[in-house]
Amino acid sequence: MEPYQYPPITIAGTFRLVRLLLVDTATSPPTIDVSIVETSLPNPVPYDALSYHWGVGADEKPDRPINVSTPTGSRRLFIYEPLETAILELAAAGFTQRAIFIDQICIDQRSPADKAGQVPLMGEIYTRSARVVVRLGPSTPASDDYFRFVRQINAASPLGRIVQIAGKEFLPIYDAVADPTMPCDPAVAADRDALLALIQANPEFPLASAIDVQSRSWFSRLWVIQEFCLVRDAVLLCGGELVCVTCLRAAMLFFVVHNAWWLRNIKGDVPVSTMQQRERVFQLNAAIIRLFQERRAIHTGDGKRDLYDVVLKYNIDKEGNKIGATMPEDRIFGLMGLAREDEYWRQVRVRYHDAVGVYTDFAGLMAARSTDLLLYSQFPKEIAGLPSWVPDWSAKLRVPHGYMELGQPVFSAGGTGGPTPRVDPTSGCLVVEGVIVDHISRIGSRQLQLDPSDKASEGVDYISTKHFLDETQEFVETAAQLATSSIHGFHADQLAQVAIRLSDFGLTDKVLLQDMAPDAVATTLVRVRDQVHKTGQMLINVNNTVQIYNLGNLLQSLSQAPWYWAPPNEFEMVRSCAATPRQAVSTLLRGARLAAMDVLVALGASTAIFVVTRWLAFRKRFKGFNFEGVTSSQRAGLQRFGLDETLLRSTAMRDYRDHLARNIGNRVYMTKQGFVGLCPPQAVVGDAVAVVLGGTVPHILRAKAWAGAGRWEYVGEAYCEGVMQGEAMGQLDRRVGEILLE
Incomplete structure (x- = not known):
């Protein structure tokens, strides 16, 4: 059979859908016949969308055949085994009535041009879908047990309503369940009694089953964020079991109140394994709650944020588990659907197999928005060849030291403004305005260390x-x-x-x-x-x-x-x-x-x-x-x-x-003039302490003498006593000038 050739898409806003024509599991390999049709935004034909984990390495080749019906006969297209299994489960569950958007089939994976045109549409494609089917992977006895439990506790119970209550209004209900003797108003008491009755009917929460489901790789993949958050209706498919996403959210809420009741009613010793399981469920809940929060923000009027904020939110490691992405470029492209289409968004050029170029171009765009982009250029980096000032979004990144949380800086070392940073087209340097405060003359030898017996916290x-x-x-x-x-x-x-x-x-x-x-x-x-x-x-x-x-x-x-x-x-x-x-x-x-x-x-x-x-x-x-x-x-x-x-x-x-x-990891330093502060572990004697106009904290820079005057290598963020609130900007003996970062 001849290979399938994708007709090029020439009309803006057009994308492809898959129709499942025949799925026969009696053959080996299974027979999957499909047709690929085109539709256009903003008024596409009704369709579902599939969200799943590809589950393959960057260098693996697809080897599972499907047959694509065309006007001139069937053609052969190869897909990956996880998608083949997902299609079989979709067909078995009855998801064949509507066309389906399946990215692996609907986008020509061999064509950079097709990807460049289709990837920016992904957000709109998932937003316009009637429903997203989330395929979590093959079923296990534990996953079947948990899906049945989730459906059971949601049937004829108040969870579906309570899960919609805002956090501040839910706290009195939580407290009342944790301590039923405390006085509360009648409405809270009614919800308390209903939840306690549900707990009494289910005194043992299926911890192992919850862990089996919520630790599936789908929950830790970057692409699924926009696939899950943009659509209003979503269902979870695991083998032959189905639950709605609201039911899963309600089950997570039920665990929280169930745990409060359990803590109050502990009798005797508790096995360490039980505490570890409960801690694990809390950790898994935290990652999934972030998805639900994003859904709520998008669908309740808060709207989309700019791309810089979205990239920070999903690439900074706050919980100890970095969200997975096979291609480093997807740490930007896979989030575009969650961001509003402003002037920066429209300048992002989708391309693959050029992580250095993609990250450098994106950093140049975002530096014009915030000079604190530098704080995310942290070391060590995973991708070789990046300029020192460019963040490596594929590496493990932390919230900057000078921030309480993302978006919450606590210092203003560089004042409130300054010229917009720019990338010099000839040298590729980032050009910023700033002040060299002093040079480091001494660095301490001591560093804070993690308690080896307290790794969990x-x-x-x-x-x-x-x-x-x-x-x-x-x-x-x-x-x-x-x-x-x-x-x-x-x-x-x-x-x-x-x-x-x-x-x-x-x-x-x-x-x-x-x-x-x-x-x-x-x-x-x-x-x-x-x-x-x-x-x-x-x-x-x-x-x-x-x-x-x-x-x-x-x-x-x-x-x-x-x-x-x-x-x-x-x-x-x-x-x-x-x-x-x-x-x-x-x-x-x-x-x-x-x-x-x-x-x-x-x-x-x-x-x-x-x-x-x-x-x-x-x-x-x-x-x-x-x-x-x-x-x-x-x-x-x-x-x-x-x-x-x-x-x-x-x-x-x-x-x-x-x-x-x-x-x-940070170390204490002293400069020639007697400034004291903290520097990153890679700093050395002779490095400069600098303040960039508009930045929140000082930076450590290293002179590149062989590259010409005024050129520096970025080393990391710093604390410097006496300049954290803009003092350096007001000292006349320190001249503001251009700083070129290579």
Whole structure:
């Protein structure tokens, strides 16, 4: 059979659809006969759209044949195996009445020109479809069980209505389910009672089944975002089971209230595996909720945002799981349907197998919109050959240090405006206006590190934090001695505040100032910082204590051991036992008992820190759970080392630890004139601290001497005490000029 040749599309707004003519599973391979028809926007024929995970590598070739009916006879077209399976499931479920948009068939995958014309239409194609069928993959016993559970709890229950309630109005219902004894108004009480009845009828939430369904690869693919969010009606297909998307959303809501009820009614020990499953469901829910939020924003009048904001939202890794995309270019093109078609959108040129060119062109467009685009040029990069100023959207990217959340900068180092950045057509450099503040003369050796025992919540390691705080304080005190320093003449309390701001990029100070007076913030920050420092020192002492009492270490370092644990040498032991055997044994046992008490107290304090740290992370996830995990002996250990359990549990401590964790990898620096701040790990002595007009935070740049004066390589974002609120812009001795970034 001859291969199918796509007729070129010559009319703007025209796209292709598939009609399923015959699906026969009795043959091997299955027989799939289709026709490919054309229709046009804005008034296409009625059609469905398929959303699925391609599930193939970039270099794989399609090898499953289908037959395409044409006026001159059938022609052969090859597709990938996952799509073949999806078509078989569609036919079995009865989705053959309407034409279907299937991107793998409707777009000529071998033609760059066809892709360039069709990909920008994808958003409108999915928006105009009557319904999207989401194919999650093959069924399993667990997925069948969960789909049946979802349909069951949605049948004749209030979930369908409650899931439409806005978040603020839902919170009283959640609280009432979590604590049925609390007073509430009649409407809330009615919903509470209905939910409690549903929980009583389903006391065991199918955690493993929920994980099976919600961990399917479809939920983690970038293309499916616009495919799912733009259409109003969508159904989920998994093997032979179907549920509506609203039913799935209701089941996720039911898990939240079910979990609140479960936490209140725990009796006895809970297996670690159960807690891990519940944590996993929360993680999976978070990713899916983002899809529902996007759907709501699009369909309730908030409208589409610009392409820059959409690309940031879906390429910045906030939950620890970066959304998947096989082709790096799709991290831009796969999101165009979610963005409004403004002047920037219309300048994006769709093409593939040119990630460097696509990313560079897009960065040039977006830099004109926001100079903070530079903050997303983070290292290391996955794609080789990118200019230093161009973000690699395929790499793991984080929210910038100087932002509380995406879209929420907390500083204004570059003031409120400046000339629009531009790309020099000859050199390819990004040209910005800015100020070189100073050059780095010294960089610290200490870095904050993740606690290896707290990977789930990405908590900071206290011991590395203690060393980092010590080094930061030393840098601040040294810089203050320079007459040219911005902190010269500061008294001890002011220097302590500077050191705290350096440790967490100044973020906790900004958070606390929202609810507290400046003096109260300063006092609280010092207490929190001191507790973290003491905790690190306590853990160092614990490690030393345990190490001393290790018998192997003891034999090598008896001089370090306390008197009550150092055993006598053999001669003294024999002589003592011979003279006063009872007293000798008593002395040795008393020493052993005291040693054991010392180790237990130290370990008790260490364990208490572990428990409190977990409690803080646990409380963030399991809202409303009153966890009293520190025992009296552990509390005594904390007190012995001068630690305050209440402060360790406080929201100020939680915020400070969270901000420290965001600062992992950065190092403290000092410049020639005595500016102090934080720089990325790849910074070196001699690098410049610069402020770009209109930017929110300073940047670290590296001179490219061989490339000509004024050319720089971008290194990363920075904190610089004394210039974070635009001070450098007002200093006449610092001339604003062009900075060329290669």
